[in-house]
Amino acid sequence: MELRQLKYFLAVAEESNFTRAAERVHVSQPGISAQIRQLENSLGTTLIDRSGRSAGLTAVGEVAFHHARAVLAAVEALRHAVDEMNGLVRGRLVVGMVTACTVTPLFEALASFHLAHPGVEISLVEDDSAKLVDYVREGTVDLALIGAAGRAPEDLDGQQVISEAIVAAVPPGHPLASEDGVTLAELSAYPVICLPKGTGIRAVLDQASAARGLTPTVALQASAPGAVVHLAERGLGVAVLSESMLAQHPQLRTVPITDADIAAVLALVSAPTKSPALRELLVHCQDSFGAPADKGLVSAGKTAAD
Template identity: 85%
Template sequence: MELRQLKYFLAVAEEANFTRAAERVHISQPGISAQIRQLENDLGATLIDRSGRSAALTAVGEVAFEHARAVLAAAEALRHALDEMNGLVRGRLVVGMVTACTVTPLFEALSGFHRAHPGVEISLVEGDSAALVEDVREGTVDLALVGTAGPAPADLDGQQVISEAIVAAVPPGHPLAGEDGVTLAELSVHPVICLPRGTGIRAVLDQASAARGLTPTVALQAAAPGAVVQLAERGLGVAVLSASMLTQHPRLRTVPIIDADIAAVLSLVSAPTRSPALRELLVHCRESFGAPAHKAPAPAGRGAAGQVGP
């Protein structure tokens, strides 16, 4: 009796059909039939009733089904335990990141992890922060770099990377260009260029404005911070981004938003898990990002972790 034969037996029992079971486990139909016959010979009992149109379990097969499932589960648990002991992490990880991400420590963490554990397949997906958070909750994404208004969701494991203020940015000659600061009320009378809903920066702007009974006039929006900057440079509105997103754009004058007291936070979030691969990736992330970068809600230069993403 072999483990693969038990796997084939479970497939036939669950599909109630030899052809579908063969497709599921990627073997020919005659091949899976022969393996089940060999298993029955080894056990000295008929497990599958082949007299009807579907492949049904016999009474003995019903008993064997539960034991076969337990044996395969135990074998899988043994493999994972030994992998952890030997440091041989395998599997697949889906990593999410905010659109137009330029946070290089994330890329460094992925690179270091890949070198250490080449047996793990890594898939990288982009999206807005709100959607990525839901993907992590649903289990379709293992780890995501997201921007939020304030701390990351409490139901997820999170590592804060950076926390800073949102600011306004305008070209020379704009009415706000000579100001040392602007309130959300003063900002609301100007057309605003910002990231779309679902991003952390936009959530900060909307929530801070709503807390004061205000609704910002978002005239234009773009998914990439660079596009927001270029639109503002051409005088189409006031850019609202995080402070670090604007440090490389001297053509815009940065103006603090003095009463936007909700921080734009960039965090790594994941669901609680026992996955050895994810645990190892988180170790590399902690090494790459280092200690969380905390910034007061006021304009500041680029932090060690790079700019805050959407």
């Protein structure tokens, strides 16, 4: 008795026809007939009633059908279990992260995963959030830490880890330094320094401004939040970042943007279909990031939802 014979037997039983069954399993009709004859000979009984126009099951065939299906299901489960273990022993993961990422829980998750599964190769890709989302959709990146406006893309699985407001930041002596808040309309009177398009922070600024019929005057942009801060410190414009990005820069005065009502979100995103290695990495990410945070999973105040 061979597994392929059981497979052919199930195909004939389900199709009630040798020709259709042969087409389904991609063998010739004489070939499938011969294999089922061999199966019947090995069992010492007839499984298929060939007397009518259709190929029906004999009484013994009915019993054999259920057992054959259970055997093939068990073989498939065995193969799946072995593939899962091999995936954790010899797998490969591509992890994307926003440019200038210093979110330490991600690095901690990668380190703990590598310690537990040293055979899985990990590659890192840095890019802006919009491109990382495309890479996850294409399947070239397995998991990505991205910034977004309001929420992570709905077509991807996501774990939100930060949700916070964008704010303006200016050096002492700037006209906004003494204000308790600034509107987007008031902000548009000044040159703005921000992250580039494709980042979560910039998406929040652009979307919130567009909702009020405004276009922010972005005079300078830099991919690293720290560079935005340094440019603002030198009086080249008003920095627009998230609150946690500015936490370690007391030399700038933080001014709330009172009508920017879209949150800057930092999230881990992955495609719905996941390899065994990716499922395991997500467990480590959950342990490292913990429950979704409202503020600041940021190292050195450099990166939040960018």
